[in-house]
Amino acid sequence: MTKLFRLYTRFAAGFADSIIRPFYNIGDVVVFLGKTIRTVPNIPKSLGLIFDSMLEIGVRSIPIALVISIFAGATTAWQANYQLQEYVSMRYLGTAVSKSLILELGPVLTGLVVAGRVGASIAASLGAMRVTEQIDALSTMAIDPIRYLVLPRVTAAMIMVPILTIYSVFFGIVGAMFVSMYFLGVTKGIFIVGVRHYFYYTDIMVCLIKAFIFGTGLSVLGCYYGFKTTGGAEGVGKAAIKAFVSSAIFILLSDFIVAALAF
Amino acid sequence: MEKIELRGVKKYFSSKPVLRDVNLTVRKGETLAVIGRSGCGKSVMLKHIVGLLKPDDGKVFVDGEDITDLPEQQLYRIRKKFGFLFQGAALLDSLTVGENVGLGLAELSEYTPEKIKQIVTEKLAMVGMEGIENYMPADLSGGMKKRVGLARAIAMEPEIILYDEPTTGLDPIMADTINELINYLSTELKITSIVVTHDITSVRKVSDRISMLHHGEIIFTGTVEELDTTGNEVVIQFIEGRSEGPIKPSVKKYISDDEQRIRFNSKKRVEGIFQ
Ligand SMILES: Nc1ncnc2c1ncn2[C@@H]1O[C@H](COP(=O)(O)OP(=O)(O)OP(=O)(O)O)[C@@H](O)[C@H]1O
Ligand SMILES: [Mg+2]
Numbered sequence: 045m046t047k048l049f050r051l052y053t054r055f056a057a058g059f060a061d062s063i064i065r066p067f068y069n070i071g072d073v074v075v076f077l078g079k080t081i082r083t084v085p086n087i088p089k090s091l092g093l094i095f096d097s098m099l100e101i102g103v104r105s106i107p108i109a110l111v112i113s114i115f116a117g118a119t120t121a122w123q124a125n126y127q128l129q130e131y132v133s134m135r136y137l138g139t140a141v142s143k144s145l146i147l148e149l150g151p152v153l154t155g156l157v158v159a160g161r162v163g164a165s166i167a168a169s170l171g172a173m174r175v176t177e178q179i180d181a182l183s184t185m186a187i188d189p190i191r192y193l194v195l196p197r198v199t200a201a202m203i204m205v206p207i208l209t210i211y212s213v214f215f216g217i218v219g220a221m222f223v224s225m226y227f228l229g230v231t232k233g234i235f236i237v238g239v240r241h242y243f244y245y246t247d248i249m250v251c252l253i254k255a256f257i258f259g260t261g262l263s264v265l266g267c268y269y270g271f272k273t274t275g276g277a278e279g280v281g282k283a284a285i286k287a288f289v290s291s292a293i294f295i296l297l298s299d300f301i302v303a304a305l306a307f
Numbered sequence: 308m309e310k311i312e313l314r315g316v317k318k319y320f321s322s323k324p325v326l327r328d329v330n331l332t333v334r335k336g337e338t339l340a341v342i343g344r345s346g347c348g349k350s351v352m353l354k355h356i357v358g359l360l361k362p363d364d365g366k367v368f369v370d371g372e373d374i375t376d377l378p379e380q381q382l383y384r385i386r387k388k389f390g391f392l393f394q395g396a397a398l399l400d401s402l403t404v405g406e407n408v409g410l411g412l413a414e415l416s417e418y419t420p421e422k423i424k425q426i427v428t429e430k431l432a433m434v435g436m437e438g439i440e441n442y443m444p445a446d447l448s449g450g451m452k453k454r455v456g457l458a459r460a461i462a463m464e465p466e467i468i469l470y471d472e473p474t475t476g477l478d479p480i481m482a483d484t485i486n487e488l489i490n491y492l493s494t495e496l497k498i499t500s501i502v503v504t505h506d507i508t509s510v511r512k513v514s515d516r517i518s519m520l521h522h523g524e525i526i527f528t529g530t531v532e533e534l535d536t537t538g539n540e541v542v543i544q545f546i547e548g549r550s551e552g553p554i555k556p557s558v559k560k561y562i563s564d565d566e567q568r569i570r571f572n573s574k575k576r577v578e579g580i581f582q
Contacts, residue, residue, distance in 0.1 A: 169401075173399070173400075176395060176397060176400075177393050177395060177397040178397050178398070178399050178400070180354070180359050180393070180397065181391070181393055181397035181398075181399070182399075183357075183359060183382075183386070184357050184359065184386055184389060184391040185386070185391075185410060185411045185414075185415075185459075185463070186383040186384075186386040186387045186411070186415060187410070187411065187414050187415070188379075188380075188383065192414070
C-alpha cells in the first residue's frame with residue numbers, strides 16, 4: 045500500500061514537473077522573441093523565404109484543418125441541439141454553433157492542429173540543423189540564423205494561422221449546417237438566420253487576435269526549442285515534443301487570457 | 308603581424324576542462340597546421356576563433372581586435388573575414404549544392420544570379436566537383452560533402468580560412484589535390500589558414516608552422532624541420548603514430564574469446580579449491 049502511494053506521489057510529482065517545466069524557460073523565450081523582432085527590418089530581404097514558409101505552414105495545413113473543423117462543427121451542432129431542444133427555439137441553433145466556433149473552437153482547434161503539424165516539425169527540422177552544425181555554419185557565413193530561419197517561419201505563421209482559422213470557422217459552420225439540415229430537421233434558412241442573428245464583427249476580431257497570438261506563440265516556441273536542441277537525433281525528437289507541449293499550454297492559457305480581457 | 312591570437316584561452320564543458328590554457332598565434336599569410344589527438348579540443352579551438360564558442364577565460368584577437376566579448380551583431384563583421392570548413396561539412400540540407408556554395412554571395416553580396424552561378428561553378432571546379440550544382444547534399448558521399456563544404460568556404464574569397472580536417476574521408480589522390488588547393492590559396496591569394504588535421508602527409512605538405520594541442524595546451528609550435536628534430540616525446544609519438552609512449556591510449560587491451568574462456572575456467576578452478 046505504501047509502495048503504491050509512493051508510486052503515486054512520484055507520478056504526481058513527475059506530472060506536475062512536466063506542466064511547470066515550460067514556464068522555467070519563459071525568460072529565455074522572451075529574449076529569443078526579442079532577437080527575432082530585431083530582425084524585422086530585414087523582412088523585404090527575406091520575402092522568398094517567407095513565401096516558402098507560408099506554403100509549408102499555411103497551404104499544406106489546409107486539408108487537416110478542413111477535416112477537423114467540419115467534424116467539430118458537425119459535433120457542436122449535434123450537441124447544441126441536444127442541450128437546447130428542451131428550452132430554446134431551434135432558431136438559435138445557428139447562433140450557438142457559430143458563436144462557439146468563432147470564439148473558441150475555430151482558433152483553438154486550428155492552433156492545436158498547427159502546433160502539432162507545424163510547430164513540432166519546425167522544432168525537429170531546426171533541431172536537426174542545430175545538431176549537424178548547419179546553424180553554426182550560417183553564423184560563420186555572417187548570415188544571422190534568426191533572420192534566415194526564424195523570421196520567415198514566425199512571419200508566415202502570424203499571417204497563415206489567422207487565415208487558416210477563418211477557413212476552419214467557415215467550414216465548421218458548413219459542417220454544422222449539413223448536420224442540422226439532414227439530421228436535426230432545421231432548415232438551411234433557419235440555420236442561416238440563426239448565424240446572422242447576433243453576429244458581431246468584434247467576435248471576428250477576437251477570433252483573429254487569438255489566431256494571431258497562437259500562430260506567433262507556436263512558431264516562436266517551435267523555433268526556440270529547435271535552436272536549443274542538444275544531443276543528436278534523440279534531442280531532435282525531444283525538441284519536437286517540448287515544442288508541441290509548450291505550444292498547447294500556451295494556446296490554452298492565452299485563450300483564457302484573451303477571453304477574460306475581451307469580455 | 309599576428310592575424311589571429313589566442314591568449315590563455317580556457318574552456319570547460321560542464322566542468323570538464325577541454326582547453327586549459329591555449330596560447331596560439333597565427334601570422335598573416337601563413338598556414339598553421341594544428342595536430343592533436345581525437346577529442347583533444349581542436350574543433351572547439353577553431354570555434355573560439357570565429358566566436359561560435361566563448362572562452363570561459365582568456366582572450367581571442369583577430370587582426371589585433373579583441374573579439375572575445377563582441378555582441379553577436381558585431382561578430383558578423385569579423386566573420387566576413389573567415390571561411391570555415393566544418394568537420395562534418397555542415398551543408399544546409401534544404402538547399403542544393405549550388406545554392407549552398409552560393410549562399411553567402413546570394414545573401415550578402417550585390418552580385419546578379421548569373422554572376423553567382425558562374426562563381427559557384429568555378430569554385431566547385433576548384434575542388435573537383437564540377438557539374439553537381441543541382442544535387443542535394445543528402446545524395447553526396449562524405450568526401451564529396453567535404454569538398455562542397457570547402458567550395459562554400461572559399462566562395463566569398465575570405466582573408467582567413469579555417470579548415471577542420473580537410474582531407475579526412477578523401478582518397479589519397481583527392482587528398483593531395485586538396486593539399487595543392489590549400490597551397491594555391493595560401494601562396495597565390497595570400498590567405499591565412501589554420502588546418503586542423505590528423506593527416507601527417509598533409510601537415511608536411513601544406514604547413515609553414517605546426518602546433519600540437521595536447522591536454523588542453525599547445526605543447527609544441529615549430530616548422531616542419533623543427534617537428535622532425537624535436538625532442539618532445541609526445542610529439543614524436545604522435546607523428547610516428549605509435550601506441551607505445553608517453554601518451555597512453557585509454558582502451559582496454561583486446562582479449563580473445565579463447566583467452567577469456569581460459570581465464571574464466573582457471574578462475575573457477577581456483578575458486579573450487581577454496582571451497
Ligand atoms: N558542445 C559541447 N558540449 C559538451 N562537450 C563538448 C562540446 N563540444 C565538444 N565537447 C567536448 O570537447 C572535447 C573536444 O572536442 P573536439 O570536437 O574539439 O575534439 P577534436 O580535437 O576536434 O577531435 P576530432 O579530431 O575527433 O575531431 C571532446 O571531449 C568533446 O566531448
Ligand atoms: Mg574535430
